Every structure is written in structure tokens, then in C-alpha cells.
Amino acid sequence: MTEPLFDKIALIGIGLIGSSLARVIRRENLAHEIAIATRSQDTLDRARELELGDIYTTDMAEGVRDADLVIVSVPVGSSGDVAEQIAPALKAGAIVTDVGSTKGSVIAQMAPFIPHGVHFIPGHPLAGTEKSGPDAGFADLFQNRWCIFTPLPDTDPQALEKLSEFWRRCGSNIDTMDPEHHDKVLAIVSHLPHIIAYNIVGTADDLQTVTKSEVIKYSASGFRDFTRLAASDPTMWRDVCLHNRDAILEMLARFSEDLAFLQRAIRWGDGDKLFDLFTRTRAVRRSIIEAGQEIDAPDFGRKSVETTPKK
Amino acid sequence: MTEPLFDKIALIGIGLIGSSLARVIRRENLAHEIAIATRSQDTLDRARELELGDIYTTDMAEGVRDADLVIVSVPVGSSGDVAEQIAPALKAGAIVTDVGSTKGSVIAQMAPFIPHGVHFIPGHPLAGTEKSGPDAGFADLFQNRWCIFTPLPDTDPQALEKLSEFWRRCGSNIDTMDPEHHDKVLAIVSHLPHIIAYNIVGTADDLQTVTKSEVIKYSASGFRDFTRLAASDPTMWRDVCLHNRDAILEMLARFSEDLAFLQRAIRWGDGDKLFDLFTRTRAVRRSIIEAGQEIDAPDFGRKSVETTPKK
Numbered sequence: 001m002t003e004p005l006f007d008k009i010a011l012i013g014i015g016l017i018g019s020s021l022a023r024v025i026r027r028e029n030l031a032h033e034i035a036i037a038t039r040s041q042d043t044l045d046r047a048r049e050l051e052l053g054d055i056y057t058t059d060m061a062e063g064v065r066d067a068d069l070v071i072v073s074v075p076v077g078s079s080g081d082v083a084e085q086i087a088p089a090l091k092a093g094a095i096v097t098d099v100g101s102t103k104g105s106v107i108a109q110m111a112p113f114i115p116h117g118v119h120f121i122p123g124h125p126l127a128g129t130e131k132s133g134p135d136a137g138f139a140d141l142f143q144n145r146w147c148i149f150t151p152l153p154d155t156d157p158q159a160l161e162k163l164s165e166f167w168r169r170c171g172s173n174i175d176t177m178d179p180e181h182h183d184k185v186l187a188i189v190s191h192l193p194h195i196i197a198y199n200i201v202g203t204a205d206d207l208q209t210v211t212k213s214e215v216i217k218y219s220a221s222g223f224r225d226f227t228r229l230a231a232s233d234p235t236m237w238r239d240v241c242l243h244n245r246d247a248i249l250e251m252l253a254r255f256s257e258d259l260a261f262l263q264r265a266i267r268w269g270d271g272d273k274l275f276d277l278f279t280r281t282r283a284v285r286r287s288i289i290e291a292g293q294e295i296d297a298p299d300f301g302r303k304s305v306e307t308t309p310k311k
Numbered sequence: 312m313t314e315p316l317f318d319k320i321a322l323i324g325i326g327l328i329g330s331s332l333a334r335v336i337r338r339e340n341l342a343h344e345i346a347i348a349t350r351s352q353d354t355l356d357r358a359r360e361l362e363l364g365d366i367y368t369t370d371m372a373e374g375v376r377d378a379d380l381v382i383v384s385v386p387v388g389s390s391g392d393v394a395e396q397i398a399p400a401l402k403a404g405a406i407v408t409d410v411g412s413t414k415g416s417v418i419a420q421m422a423p424f425i426p427h428g429v430h431f432i433p434g435h436p437l438a439g440t441e442k443s444g445p446d447a448g449f450a451d452l453f454q455n456r457w458c459i460f461t462p463l464p465d466t467d468p469q470a471l472e473k474l475s476e477f478w479r480r481c482g483s484n485i486d487t488m489d490p491e492h493h494d495k496v497l498a499i500v501s502h503l504p505h506i507i508a509y510n511i512v513g514t515a516d517d518l519q520t521v522t523k524s525e526v527i528k529y530s531a532s533g534f535r536d537f538t539r540l541a542a543s544d545p546t547m548w549r550d551v552c553l554h555n556r557d558a559i560l561e562m563l564a565r566f567s568e569d570l571a572f573l574q575r576a577i578r579w580g581d582g583d584k585l586f587d588l589f590t591r592t593r594a595v596r597r598s599i600i601e602a603g604q605e606i607d608a609p610d611f612g613r614k615s616v617e618t619t620p621k622k
Contacts, residue, residue, distance in 0.1 A: 129610045148529075185521050188514075195573065195577075203499075203565050210499050218437055220605070223499070238589060251514070252574050258510050265552075274549040275549045278509055278543075293535060298441060299539070
């Protein structure tokens with residue numbers, strides 16, 4: 001077993017991401033000691049029951065004391081508050097990172113509080129499921145996923161390399177880009193898909209001509225795919241929408257423009273336009289499978305839903 | 312083993328649905344003889360290599376001769392052509408059904424050609440994957456899925472019961488509704504989700520600020536879910552769009568109206584509206600899981616994508 005990378009790691013927030021980190025840190029022996037800090041006493045108690053760490057506290061400053069690495073895993077709208085609370089207790093030379101889905105806003109909220117001599121390296125592991133809370137985490141969550149850093153101009157290369165090594169040992173591949181570009185990329189690959197999924201599930205839920213029970217009963221014909229993203233954590237996604245507003249609005253405008261074009265092709269019976277689009281999109285999935293970011297099995301390899309015994 | 316339900320079943324079209332039927336008919340011993348008819352010689356040759364039937368022909372009329380049950384599994388836009396070709400060869404007392412995703416249009420296309428004394432019972436098994444062609448089929452495709460019949464007013468109850476028994480033995484649950492209602496239900500649970508998926512994948516493919524390789528690389532953060540539906544058969548979906556136009560346009564209008572509302576909430580920073588919607592949609596997925604139409608495992612139970620060996 002290799003030596004731990006850090007003496008003490010502090011996890012601020014212990015939901016899906018934080019608790020997955022706790023598990024992989026333990027499994028890969030990445031720290032001597034794990035401190036867990038979260039605002040909610042119930043969540044903290046649950047983390048303790050799950051034996052996710054060594055130190056448990058609802059006091060953020062207490063949590064980060066003497067930590068060499070601090071990972072903030074909270075909804076992006078809470079980043080500023082957390083930074084303000086932990087700032088006075090941060091150890092000189094410590095690395096502070098986060099896992100937020102928006103980077104421009106997180107930097108604007110956190111950077112002003114980070115003391116000189118502490119390395120603030122904004123990060124974003126592109127990993128998750130529709131589940132949330134400390135029970136939802138698992139050590140393999142980051143396996144073969146990308147972790148994107150958006151380093152500030154004065155970032156210390158050694159600190160960045162150490163944090164990169166940490167994420168590599170968690171199973172991730174590393175990329176860096178500037179925060180503004182990150183927020184545009186995520187707006188299309190993650191934020192727009194979630195918003196569209198939330199929207200279509202809302203539309204179906206509001207219909208009068210088709211009942212809710214019909215929507216649920218017949219959902220396997222396509223609709224249920226969208227319900228996974230639309231079951232994601234509401235607080236997290238409210239904050240993403242509020243904190244990556246401009247990039248999201250731009251992608252929404254493009255989406256709506258394209259949809260108007262498609263709608264017109266349907267209205268006027270332009271089969272060639274439809275066929276062309278439907279052919280082009282098929283190739284995109286093929287590329288994703290070839291890039292190792294999706295499995296090739298039909299229907300996501302979903303196991304058949306359990307059935308009542310056959311007569 | 313129970314006695315076969317039918318002496319001879321003719322399968323017109325041998326793609327994902329037709330070839331799944333061939334496999335389950337064999338496994339469950341539902342017919343003495345399976346005839347396969349398809350326009351394309353290549354597809355027919357492949358069906359023969361896969362040993363999906365007993366009789367193989369590119370002549371539709373030849374295929375249905377002496378058949379007790381004829382199942383038409385072709386893109387809905389070809390239904391009328393098929394009906395015209397098979398009509399003269401249909402046996403008195405035979406049952407003719409289809410598997411098309413739109414019912415009003417299929418009935419309008421096929422019913423005029425069906426001779427007196429032949430039972431035409433439009434049907435739609437709500438089952439499929441994003442794969443197509445004779446290799447894509449599997450015997451379990453219909454297991455625990457719904458098969459919806461939209462019987463005509465003069466449908467013979469005994470023929471309907473016999474066809475229902477056939478689908479039950481294929482693993483399906485049976486429902487009946489009128490064609491117009493079917494087309495509305497499917498517009499929201501299936502057609503709109505596919506169209507939205509095609510559209511968002513098209514939007515992502517067209518961007519300049521974010522490259523295609525970035526979209527592919529980071530797709531696991533949400534986008535890749537949509538690529539599954541958007542990889543469905545282009546001919547089938549072109550025809551669905553053209554043949555359920557009014558119901559689809561209505562659902563698209565509602566979707567766009569809701570999206571404008573959501574977009575406005577994002578623009579004006581109305582977090583409460585966003586949180587309310589995102590909470591409500593979570594409950595919909597829970598209901599689908601409880602209804603046995605989806606698995607509860609995170610991320611559709613996707614097995615982690617294979618990774619390069621860890622160092």
C-alpha cells in the first residue's frame with residue numbers, strides 16, 4: 001500500500017460526492033485522517049453511523065483545522081458562506097478545492113476569503129447519480145470520469161500536481177480549462193440536459209388529456225429515461241441554474257431555436273429534414289461509446305424490471 | 312409445453328420488433344410455423360442466417376398465405392403499402408395486427424384493404440431499444456411491457472382474446488383504448504421524449520463555442536442519457552413524426568410554453584419556482600419505480616464503463 005498523500009483531509013459536506021470521496025479516500029489510503037463537517041446534525045449522525053470519517057463536527061472551522069486538503073462539496077450557492085466560515089481556521093500551505101458544477105460563480109464567491117499561503121484550486125469531478133445524501137455515495141463513483149480543474153492565474157504548480165494525483169488515485173482523468181469555458185461546456189453537456197429533463201417531466205405531470213397514471217404506466221416507451229435526471233437533488237440544481245445563468249440561457253435559446261425548426265418540419269411534413277437530423281444524432285452516441293464514456297449494451301444495459309411470476 | 316396458439320404466424324418486417332417476436336414465438340412454442348417476409352433481400356438473408364423462421368420470402372402476399380396470425384412490424388408510413396399487398400392473400404378468419412407507434416394513421420392506411428372475414432386488430436407493444444435490425448431482437452423484449460390494442464367498433468371479441476393471449480404469452484400486459492387516446496398518450500410518453508432527445512443532441516452537435524470532442528468527452532454528466540433515444544431508428548421516427556402530427560404538435564407547444572416559464576425563472580433568479588419544479592419531478596420517478604416500470608438502481612444500474620487498467 002502506498003503512503004497516504006495527505007495527513008488530514010477535511011470534507012465539507014457529506015452528500016453523494018462527499019461521502020463517495022470519504023469511501024474512496026479510505027479504500028485507497030489517501031489520508032491518515034478524515035474530518036467530516038456538515039451543517040445538518042442528522043446528516044452528520046448518519047455519516048458517523050456509516051463510519052465515513054474519523055472526526056465529525058457541525059462546525060466548519062473546527063473541521064478544517066490542521067487539514068492539508070479541504071474539499072468543499074456543497075450546493076454551489078453555499079460556497080461563499082463555507083469559505084467565509086473556514087477561512088480563519090485554514091492551515092498555511094493547505095489546499096482548498098471544491099466540486100461545484102459551476103466555476104465562475106464559485107471562484108467569485110470563495111476566492112476573496114482564501115488567505116494568502118493557502119492554495120485555492122477550483123475543481124469539478126464530472127460524476128454523480130440521481131441519488132443524494134451520505135447513503136448514496138460509493139467508492140467507484142469517480143472511476144474513469146473526468147475531473148476538471150479551473151486553476152487561477154497564480155496557482156502553484158506543485159499544489160495542482162498534488163491535487164491531480166489525489167483525483168487520479170480516486171480513479172479520475174484530469175483536465176484543466178479556464179472557468180468561463182468550463183461553464184459553457186457544462187451548460188451544454190450537463191445543465192441543459194437536466195433542465196430539459198425537469199421540464200418534460202413537469203409537462204407530463206401537468207396534462208389533463210392524459211392521466212398521471214397513464215404517464216407512469218407507459219413510461220418505458222421513452223419518458224422514463226428523462227425521469228432519472230429529473231430526480232436529481234433539487235437544491236443542487238436550483239443553485240446551478242442560478243449560478244450559471246448566462247451560459248444556460250444561451251444554450252436554452254439555441255435549443256429552442258432548433259426545436260422550432262424541428263417543429264416546423266413536423267408541421268409541414270418535411271420527412272427529409274427529420275430523417276437527416278435523426279441520422280446525424282445516431283452517430284453522436286456511437287462516438288460517446290467509442291470514447292469509453294458509455295456502454296454499448298441496449299437500453300443502458302438495464303436489467304429487466306422484475307416481473308410478477310409467469311403463469 | 313402447451314399447444315401452439317396458432318398454426319402459422321406470418322411476420323411482415325423482421326427488425327427489432329419482428330425478430331424479437333420470432334424469438335419469443337419459438338421459445339414459447341406459440342406457432343407450428345413462422346413465415347418471415349421483408350422487402351430487403353439482405354435483411355431476409357440475415358434472418359435466415361439467424362434461423363428466425365421456417366419460411367422466408369420477399370413477397371408479402373406469399374408470406375401471409377395460410378397464416379392464422381399476421382403481424383405487421385414495419386415503419387408506420389409503410390402500413391398502407393403492406394396492407395394493399397397482403398390483402399388478396401389473407402386467409403378467411405385470420406387475425407391481422409400491427410405493432411405501430413401511431414394508431415389513427417395505421418388504421419386509416421390499413422383498414423380499407425382488409426377483406427371481410429379477416430380480423431384486423433391494431434396493436435402496439437410498448438417495447439424497444441435504440442438498436443434496430445434482425446440482430447437487435449431478443450425474446451425477453453416484451454417481458455412486463457404493455458401491449459395496447461385499439462380495436463375497431465366491430466372487432467370480434469374471440470379474436471381479440473386470442474390475440475391478447477398471444478401477447479400475454481410473449482410476456483406482455485394488455486390494455487385497450489381508443490386510437491385517438493392512444494396517439495395522445497404516446498405523444499407524451501414516447502414521441503415527445505424522442506423528439507426532444509433528437510433535438511438536444513442536434514443542438515450540442517452544432518455548437519462552435521464547445522467542440523464536439525468536448526461534448527463527447529464530458530457526456531457522462533447528463534448529455535449521454537439523451538443520446539440513447541436519439542440513436543433510435545431514423546426511418547421509424549421520421550414516420551412517427553409524420554403520422555402523429557397533431558398530437559405531437561400539441562405536446563411540443565405545451566413543452567415549449569413550460570420551458571419559457573422555466574427560462575424566465577432562471578433569468579430572474581426565481582429560486583423558489585425552480586426548487587418547486589425540481590422537487591415535484593423527483594416524485595414522478597419514484598412512482599414509475601413503484602409501478603414496476605423502472606429499476607431503482609442508481610444511473611439505470613449502468614455497469615461502470617470499462618476503464619484502462621489502473622497503475
